[in-house]
Amino acid sequence: MVLLVEDVGAAREGRQDLQSASLADAASQLDRFGVVILRNAFDPLQIAALLERARAHAEHVTAKAMTGATEYDLPEHYVFSPRNLACDLTALDPWTDGRTDDWTQTSLYAAVMTDLVRDLFIELLGPEAFWWVARVRVSIPGNDGKANGRLSLHTELAQIPHLSGLHNIWTPLTPPGVATNVDCPGLQFYVGRLSWFAEMSKPHREEVEDFLGGLSEAMTEEGPELDENGYFFRPRMEAGDVAIFSGAIPHTAYVPQGATSPRVNFDVRLFREADEPQAHQFTL
Numbered sequence: 001m002v003l004l005v006e007d008v009g010a011a012r013e014g015r016q017d018l019q020s021a022s023l024a025d026a027a028s029q030l031d032r033f034g035v036v037i038l039r040n041a042f043d044p045l046q047i048a049a050l051l052e053r054a055r056a057h058a059e060h061v062t063a064k065a066m067t068g069a070t071e072y073d074l075p076e077h078y079v080f081s082p083r084n085l086a087c088d089l090t091a092l093d094p095w096t097d098g099r100t101d102d103w104t105q106t107s108l109y110a111a112v113m114t115d116l117v118r119d120l121f122i123e124l125l126g127p128e129a130f131w132w133v134a135r136v137r138v139s140i141p142g143n144d145g146k147a148n149g150r151l152s153l154h155t156e157l158a159q160i161p162h163l164s165g166l167h168n169i170w171t172p173l174t175p176p177g178v179a180t181n182v183d184c185p186g187l188q189f190y191v192g193r194l195s196w197f198a199e200m201s202k203p204h205r206e207e208v209e210d211f212l213g214g215l216s217e218a219m220t221e222e223g224p225e226l227d228e229n230g231y232f233f234r235p236r237m238e239a240g241d242v243a244i245f246s247g248a249i250p251h252t253a254y255v256p257q258g259a260t261s262p263r264v265n266f267d268v269r270l271f272r273e274a275d276e277p278q279a280h281q282f283t284l
């Protein structure tokens with residue numbers, strides 16, 4: 001298994017360019033595009049038990065959601081939200097079974113925090129960082145507009161402006177062979193104007209949201225026509241791949257026409273400083 005980094009720039013020409021990754025390559029993608037995709041970041045066998053639980057969880061949630069249920073009959077420690085079909089990672093992770101809400105105690109943390117990922121975050125945030133909201137989300141194709149409706153195209157910076165140095169880790173918890181943006185809903189990023197979003201998202205949130213609102217039709221199209229400033233990057237990701245993205249990059253889910261499976265994923269927010277009472281400090 002070779003760790004690869006995807007060239008986000010090549011996706012603009014419809015090419016998928018994967019190269020063996022170094023810390024410098026990963027940092028450069030993140031700096032230029034606001035997102036880096038690490039393929040084969042970890043061996044999915046390390047989280048085999050979590051993947052099995054994620055599969056069973058998605059099956060249960062999908063069956064409930066498709067009947068329009070409001071009661072999901074999940075144990076209380078799942079801290080499950082029918083609004084975004086998300087629950088705490090620690091409820092599903094076999095290492096914790098909900099006994100703690102600390103994602104740094106989970107088998108997923110042990111798998112994702114490879115030397116490269118850790119070094120990248122130390123470069124971005126320093127060795128003492130914070131995290132907040134570590135969740136497993138289920139996204140169901142064909143159920144848009146209902147409980148799990150796609151979030152609007154947004155930047156985290158505009159939505160949670162009180163965190164500094166904010167970055168997300170996003171990783172699929174899908175069964176082997178199931179790829180996001182091909183077989184199941186994935187993530188899409190609007191690539192372009194990164195410095196404008198970085199500068200404007202906090203002080204001029206409405207202007208940023210107006211601009212993103214104008215892209216709402218394009219973001220659902222298979223081959224959107226966009227101006228020269230931007231394009232949608234829709235990475236194909238499987239279990240073991242990791243996306244790391246900055247608070248400045250606009251993103252939301254993408255549901256490909258051929259999607260048949262629900263998508264389960266994990267996401268967490270990491271940051272440098274916080275005026276956030278629920279933030280947890282940790283050492284990278």
Ligand SMILES: O=C(O)CCC(=O)C(=O)O
Nearest residue numbers: 137139151251252253267
């Ligand atoms: O997983 C998704 O569909 C969206 C995730 C997202 O927008 C976020 O984590 O901020």
